Amino acid sequence: MATQEIKKQSPKVYIDRPDHLSGGHRLCAGCGAPVILRQVLMGAGDSPVVVSNATGCMEVSTTIYPYTAWKDSYIHSAFENAAATISGVEAALISLKKQGKVTEDFKLLSVAGDGGSYDIGLQAISGALERYHDIVILCYDNGAYMNTGFQRSAATPKGAWTTTSPVGKVRPGKNQQRKNLTDIAIAHNIPYVAQASPHNFRDLIYKAEKAFAVEGPAFLNVLSPCPRGWRSKESDSIQLAEAMVKSNYWPLFEVENGVYKINYDPKKRKGAVADWMKQQGRFRHLFTPENEWIVEETQEMTDYQWERLKAMEEATARFGPQEAAEAQEPAE
Amino acid sequence: MAQTEAKTLAITGNGAVSLAMKQVDPDVVAAYPITPQTDVVQNFSQYVANGDVKAEFVTAESEHSAMSACIGSAAAGARTMTATSSAGYALMVEVCFVAASMRLPIIMTTVNRALSGPINIHCDHSDSMLGRDSGWLQIYNEDAQEAYDATVMSFPIAEHKDVRLPLMNMYDGFIISGAIGPLKPLSAEQVQEFIGQAPDYPRLLDAKNPVTMGPFDGLHGWYFEQKIAQNIAMDNALDVIQDTYDRFYELTGRRYEHLMKYRMDDAEIAVVVANSAAGNARGIVDKLRSEGIKAGLIKLRTFRPFPVKQYAEALADVKVVGVMDRADSFGAPGGPLYMEVLTSLYQEGQRAKAVNFIYGLGGRDVFPQNIEDVYRRLDAIAKGEQDAPRERIYVNAKGM
C-alpha cells in the first residue's frame, strides 16, 4: 500500500487490530517497552510477523523458557546482531517466496533497546539499512543498558545518573550529550525514518503502519520510559514520555524519502527539560547551583536540535508531495 | 544431462568449492570477504549476477553479521551457506556457538589461515581449531577434490534428523585454495539427487505455527540438558557421516572414511596429519617402505566428532605415532590433534607412544625433507635409539 494512503485512524479502528503480545511476560510494572511493542505490532495489522530481538529487557523478559509472550515467530540470537539476523530472514523470505515454498506476506521487524542500537548494535543496523532489506528496525530508547542494571549508553542524557556514570564527589553523572541515532538512520537514505512516543499511540501506530508498508528499510526510534532506571513512578511512564515530547527533547517527526515532516509542535504548551528531569530520580543531583549548568546545556541542545529540525522541514519541503497543512493535533 | 564419465578440470580449491556451491544451489548465501577465502564468494557472486543460481546473496558488513544472517536464514527455513577464514572466523565465533545451540544446519567453508597476530595471511589450522568447542561438525580436506566432495555431502549430513548441527569444511589456504589441481566434478543433476530435498523442520516462516527461537534460559533453565543433546547429536553424527560417505562411494567410486589410512596394515611407525601436508607424507612413506621401514600415514578427515575408536584401532599395532599439528594451544600439553589422538589411545588402552610435531604455523613451508626427518625420528624412537620426548618438536622453525 502506498504510504500516502495510510492515515491516522481513530482508536476504535486500532482496537480491532490483533494484539501480538500476550500477558504473562516479566517486564516491570509500568515499563514503556511492551506498550511500544504492542502499538508497533498493531501497525502490522493481520500480516504474520517475524520478530528478531536483541538481548535486552524486552528479549529476556518475554522469552523466559519455556514461556514466550510473542504470538508471532520470533528469534533472538545475540546482542549486537538483531538487524543482521533479520537480514538473513529477509533473504530467506525472498528466496523461498520465489520458489513458491512460502506464500504469506510476512512483515519483518528487528527490535533492540538503545544499547543494542546506538552502541553494540549500530554496525548491524547500518549494514541492514544500507543493503536496503525490506524490514522495519525499531529502537526502544530508554536511555541506558537497563536490563543489566542501568549502565550508560550513547543514548543516556547528559548528567544522568547511571551505574557506570554514577554521581560522586567529582563527577555529576554522564559526561557527554546524547548521540542522535535518528540522524544516523536518515543519513542512510532509506524510504522512511520516524521518531515516536507511546503516549501518542495514534501517531505511533500510524508510523508503524507506514514503516511496514514501505518497500525497503524503515527505522523507528521510540522513547521508552523506564521506572527502574529513571527512578520514576511506575504510573508516570506515559505522562513522562508526553512531557519529554512537549519540551521538544524528543520531537515527533518523520522523514519520508528525505522529506522532513514534524508531526507535533507544542507551540504555546512547550515545556522545559527541567519539568521532566525533576520527576526522575536519575537527575535529582542536577538541581543544585554547581550542576544546574548541565540542565541549561541540555536545554540549549534541545532548542538547537528543534530549530535545526524546523529548518530541515523547511529546506526539504520542496522535494515532497504537496499536502494541505494538517491541523495540529491538540496535546493528548 | 547426467555424465557417465566425469571429465577432469584444472581448477583451484576455491574454484572447486564455489562450483560445488553452485551445484548445491542453496537458498541463501551470506558472506564477507577475507583472504584466502575471497574467490569462493566472488565466484558465487558472479553466478548470482548471471542468474545461474537461485540464492539470495547477502553481502554482510562483517563476518559476525554474515553468520547472524545465516542464523536468521536457516531459522527461517532456508538452506544456507557461507565461507570465511582466520580473523573473520574468530569474529563470528560468538554466534557460531549460538548457531550450533539452535541446531541450524548451516554449511560453512573455512579456508585455513593463521589467526592474528602478527597478522599473517598464510595457512595454518589455528582458525578452525579455535572453534573446536563450538558444536560444529568439523571436516578437514586434503585437496580440491576432497573439498568439492565434502561440500556436496554437507547438507545430507548436517540436516539429518539425528544430527541437525552446522558443519564446517576446511582446506589449506593458498596451498589448496589458490593452487590449481585436478577435479572430477559431478553434474548438477547428480548433486541435486544426492542431496535431496531439505527436511521440514520447525521454522520462523510458518504463519500457521509461529515459534520462538533463542529464548532466555537463564534463571533456572535447562541449558545443561540442551548441551547434552548437542553431544548426543555429535555421537549420532559419526554414523551419519560414514553412511553419507558410503552413499557417495556408490555414486562416484571415491571412498571416504573418518580417517584415511595409507599403508597402515603392518605399520610400526605412523604419522597423523590433516590437510595438504598429507600429500607429501605419502611420498615419504613410499620412500621409507622401499628401505624396509614399516611406515604408514593416517590422514585426519573428521575432527568433530572425534572418532576415538577408529584412531585406537588404526594405531593398535603401531609403536610410535607422530602427530603433526598445524596449530597450537599455548600452554597446553601439546597441539590439538596430538591431545585428541593421545586421549583416544589412553581411553582405549592402547600402548603406542605419541610424539607431537608442530609445523607450518603462519604458512611456514613443510618440505618433504621435513616430513622425512619426522619419520626418521619416529623410527629411531621405535628402535629404542631415542626416548619419545614429551615436549613439542617444532618442524622447520628458525634459530632452533
Added chain:
Amino acid sequence: MTDKDKTTKEMKWDISGIKNWGPHDHELGSLIPEAGNARYYHTGGWRTEFPIRDEETCTQCLFCYFFCPDSSVLAENQKVTDFDYDHCKGCGICAKECPADAISMHPESEFAERVKK
C-alpha cells in the same frame, strides 16, 4: 510456574512436567513451539493494588487499552470490558492516564471482595 489443571489442558505444548525433562524431552535448540504461551504464567500476584473501572464514568476513549504494558485491558466490539487480573501488575498507568478519571486503584487486600460491574 502455574500448575492449574485447567491450564494444563489448554496447553498445546504440555510443559507441566518440565522440571524433570531430560535432553530428549525438550524441542531441539530450546525452541518454544507454542506462541504466546506466556499467558499461562500469571503475573497478577506481583501487584499491590488493582484497578477498577467505573462503567458509567467511562467514555470508552480506549486509552487504557493502548497504554497497558501487560495486555491486561480486555476489549470486545471496540469497547473496553474488563481487566485481566491474572496478568495485571497494578502499575496504575490506566488510572493515571484515564481522561475521565473512571479508573481507580485499590489496595490488593480488597481484591477478593471487589465488586464487578
